[in-house]
Every structure is written in structure tokens, then in C-alpha cells.
Amino acid sequence: MQTVRKDIHNSDIPLLCQSCEARHQGICGSLTPEQLVAVSKSTRRVRRAPGEELMADAEPIASFANVLRGVVKLTKVLEDGRQQVVGLQFAPDLLGRPFATESRVSAEAASEVDLCLIPKSVLESMLTESAPLERRVMLQALRELDEARDWMVTLGRKSAAEKVASFLYLIATHIDPTDEGEVTTFDLPLSRADIGDFLGLTIETVSRQMTRLKADGVIEIHNYRHVTVPDLARLRLRCG
Amino acid sequence: MQTVRKDIHNSDIPLLCQSCEARHQGICGSLTPEQLVAVSKSTRRVRRAPGEELMADAEPIASFANVLRGVVKLTKVLEDGRQQVVGLQFAPDLLGRPFATESRVSAEAASEVDLCLIPKSVLESMLTESAPLERRVMLQALRELDEARDWMVTLGRKSAAEKVASFLYLIATHIDPTDEGEVTTFDLPLSRADIGDFLGLTIETVSRQMTRLKADGVIEIHNYRHVTVPDLARLRLRCG
DNA sequence: CGAGAAATTGACTCTCGTCAAGATGTGTGG
DNA sequence: CCACACATCTTGACGAGAGTCAATTTCTCG
CATH class of the missing domain: 2.60.120.10 (Jelly Rolls)
Known part of the structure; x- marks a missing residue:
């Protein structure tokens, strides 16, 4: 109350x-x-x-x-x-x-x-x-429509690697927490299964692509959920 | 004017x-x-x-x-x-x-x-x-949002066969022209290339799946663009 | 410390994309 | 009316990327 x-x-x-x-x-x-x-x-x-x-x-x-x-x-x-x-x-x-x-x-x-x-x-x-x-609610609906259409491009036309990068980029730019300069650190709000369901991929494919991004130095992963992006622009390049 | x-x-x-x-x-x-x-x-x-x-x-x-x-x-x-x-x-x-x-x-x-x-x-x-x-415009935006989200399921989670069936079903139910009972006939408003871009597929895959639906008797194709669906419910079953 | 969930990794399969002909339809000019 | 050219679409052979199945590892929480 x-x-x-x-x-x-x-x-x-x-x-x-x-x-x-x-x-x-x-x-x-x-x-x-x-x-x-x-x-x-x-x-x-x-x-x-x-x-x-x-x-x-x-x-x-x-x-x-x-x-x-x-x-x-x-x-x-x-x-x-x-x-x-x-x-x-x-x-x-x-x-x-x-x-x-x-x-x-x-x-x-x-x-x-x-x-x-x-x-x-x-x-x-x-x-x-x-x-x-009412205007404010309409504007939110229109913004959600724009976002849904952006995501349709990701779902329909990007490779698994680009999809995972796009997801990480989306989260990094929406959570904007402890951002010191270009370095961004955050906790993923979704499990691998949820990420897969968001991207139209399986858990295994998501996992492999995350490992790859880590191996390439684009992201750092601590404890599965906690992620650091040293250079957002470099992640952006992977989004296709 | x-x-x-x-x-x-x-x-x-x-x-x-x-x-x-x-x-x-x-x-x-x-x-x-x-x-x-x-x-x-x-x-x-x-x-x-x-x-x-x-x-x-x-x-x-x-x-x-x-x-x-x-x-x-x-x-x-x-x-x-x-x-x-x-x-x-x-x-x-x-x-x-x-x-x-x-x-x-x-x-x-x-x-x-x-x-x-x-x-x-x-x-x-x-x-x-x-x-x-304004209310009417907002309702259209909300409807488009619903449609975009429906389509995200198709893009992310359906097989090529289900995607093509879903597209044909969408067109059949939106053009609703010469419908005599359950039989629906229409001209596809999109080329194979456009259909592929809509479904996140290549033209070749779209073409193969159309051929398959024809071979299975779910649709009839005349002149590439002109399509007949003898039984909409049967097409619906192919949508996943 | 041990149990269970979540994530990673590996081996294999299969769907769909790529590349290359070939077929079908449309429009133009002789 | 036919012949030719060009678009569009279909079909086939092949390969790559993502899915499936099955361990194995890592984390979390009693």
C-alpha cells in the first residue's frame, strides 16, 4: 500500500x-x-x-x-x-x-x-x-515496435556469432551500470537457455559463441553471468 | 486533388x-x-x-x-x-x-x-x-507490435517448411479474395526473393519448400505467383 | 562436503546455404 | 506470329553452420 x-x-x-x-x-x-x-x-x-x-x-x-x-x-x-x-x-x-x-x-x-x-x-x-x-503509452508502443523490428533482422539474417554479439551489445547498452569510460561490466539477466530462446539458438550454440568471444578477447566472463566488455566498439563490430 | x-x-x-x-x-x-x-x-x-x-x-x-x-x-x-x-x-x-x-x-x-x-x-x-x-493510431501500433512478435516466433523457432507454410497462411488470410468456402485463391504480392527476405531464407529454399507443398497437395501453383489453397486447415497444420 | 542445476565441450547429423545449370515465363522487335 | 533476350524461378550437387546427443566441468546451496 x-x-x-x-x-x-x-x-x-x-x-x-x-x-x-x-x-x-x-x-x-x-x-x-x-x-x-x-x-x-x-x-x-x-x-x-x-x-x-x-x-x-x-x-x-x-x-x-x-x-x-x-x-x-x-x-x-x-x-x-x-x-x-x-x-x-x-x-x-x-x-x-x-x-x-x-x-x-x-x-x-x-x-x-x-x-x-x-x-x-x-x-x-x-x-x-x-x-x-495516452501519448506516452503510444510512444512506448512505437518504441517497442521499432525494437521488435530491429530484432527481426537479427533473428532472420544474422549468424549465430552475430546474434550472440548483438545480444551482449543490447544488454551492455541497456544496463549501463558500472561504466568507467568504455569498459562496461554487468550481470546477464538471462540464463543461457533464455538467451537461446531470445536468439533462436540452442544453449550449446550460445555457449560456444560466448567461449569464442572470450577467446578472441572481446569479452571476459566471470561466474557465467558476470561479463566485462573492455571495448564496446569492438563488440559492436561483431554484430554484423 | x-x-x-x-x-x-x-x-x-x-x-x-x-x-x-x-x-x-x-x-x-x-x-x-x-x-x-x-x-x-x-x-x-x-x-x-x-x-x-x-x-x-x-x-x-x-x-x-x-x-x-x-x-x-x-x-x-x-x-x-x-x-x-x-x-x-x-x-x-x-x-x-x-x-x-x-x-x-x-x-x-x-x-x-x-x-x-x-x-x-x-x-x-x-x-x-x-x-x-490518436486512439485509433495507437491501436494500430499495438496490433503491429503483436504481429511483429508473432513473426519473431516464426523467424526464430520454425523450420524452413513451417516458415513457408506460415507465410502462405498469412497471405491467404489477409487477401481473402475469391474465397468459395474453404478454397482460397490469390496472387502472391511478393517475389520469391522478397518471401525469402521476409522469412530469413534464400530463394532456393523458398522454392524447394513451395514445390514440396505442391507435391503434397497442400497448394496448387499456376504461373509462379498465382496460388490456390484447397484446404486452409491443412495448410494451417504445416505452420508448426 | 556433496547433490543438483547450469554451463561447457566434443562427436556426429542434418538442415539449409552456396554455386551452377536448366526451365519457364514475359516482353520486344522483326 | 515467331524468335530472341532477359527476368524469375526451379532443380541438383555439395558443403558449412547450427542442432542433437552425450559426457564432463563448474558453480550454487544446503
């Missing part, structure tokens, strides 16, 4: 929202302080462990969620079990498909994630009332 | 819009007759031959366009020339990326197409004025 100022006429923004990423770059950035106070009564912060399912394919959607921390993977599966990761969501993305009665993907926490849940009905009525909010 | 009723206070819709597909299912369906009259002063109908470029990657966008007839392919290319088709647009889709200064894909007429051009500035200011229009 949210902690809100007693006086709702006070236009200060709710305490919890003040330090929230979504407040700034996320969809909440398009709301007035008053709207933020109103909506914060219906929202709820939750933490989810890696592997937890957040939304199931073909299931009715009860809530949307702002991703506040961590990485969420969106997947689709064929009848026979073949799986494809169709998108990754980072903070401060909005999770959930507006105006659909049911989800067309499943969403799963890839790392530990913090979410800010907002009931479907609340968000959808706010969309109708707030043009800036 | 549009033919418009002289009396702009008359709320009848413009003559050309009356018979227009976009007026009904397309984005113009969200406009009032008055708005339609206003916008029709800026629009222009054009015809484009197959192969003509409609919009170039990384080029500034001057106009949007409603697709009124035919098929438009959206493509991306890698530096070394490898190409990927990232989307197909049918009537009454809106062509062009709102709120981007430049296109991130190239658009090319796949068949002969009729377009209704509308200047970028006109559409964008209308988007701000008309919430129903």
Missing part, C-alpha cells in the same frame, strides 16, 4: 513516487501531481523473484505494472513447446497490453524485479482522461 | 472518402464528417507501381499514407546488404511512423498500390486535437 499525504488537496507528489524511476522517465512523468496522488491510491509495489510468472499468455489481464527495477522477459510458445523470447522490458517500461482483453505473451521475471501494479480499469480510464498519458 | 462539396458547413462527408476503405475500418473512421472535410483538403490520392520506394530508411518523413489497395513491404538492411522484411501493410493500414523525425524502415510497393497521402504536420496536429484518432 502507498503512503500518501493526508491532505489530498496538497499538490505535492506522493512520497513513494518521489524517488520512483517511472515518475521521471516512465509513464507517470506525464501526470500532474494531483493525478499522481489519485492514482497512487490504487497502486501497489511488489517484488518478484527470478522465474516468477507475471502474466500468462491468453489469460485475462487484471493489472498493468511499471517495471521499477530488474528485467522482465516476454515469451511466446508453440504448441510443441518451442519457445521464443519476443521482448525484454527494463525500468521504467510499462508492462501489459492496453485495450486487449487478454495477453498475447507471457511475462516472466528474468531477474529479481520490483513492480508498481496498477489495476487495468484504473489505467484505462486514466488513458481516456489524460491525453499526455 | 480531392473533390469536396462546395459548402464546407455541410456535414456530408467528401465524395472521395465515401467509397474509401480507410473511411470505414481505417483511421479516418474515427473522424467526424467535419474533420473529414477539413482533412480531405490536404490529402492526395496516388498510385504507385510495384517496386517503387515509398519511404526510405533514415530519411525525413514528409507524409503519411493510408494504404487503400495493394500491399506495402517494410524492410531493413544490414551494412553488407543482407535484407529483412519486417512487416507487410495492407489496406486500410496507415503507413509512416508518427512522432519520429525519420523513418527507421524503408517502405516499398510490393504490388501496385493506391495511397492516400496526408502531410506529416497535418496528421500530427490532428492527433493532438482528436483523441479518437
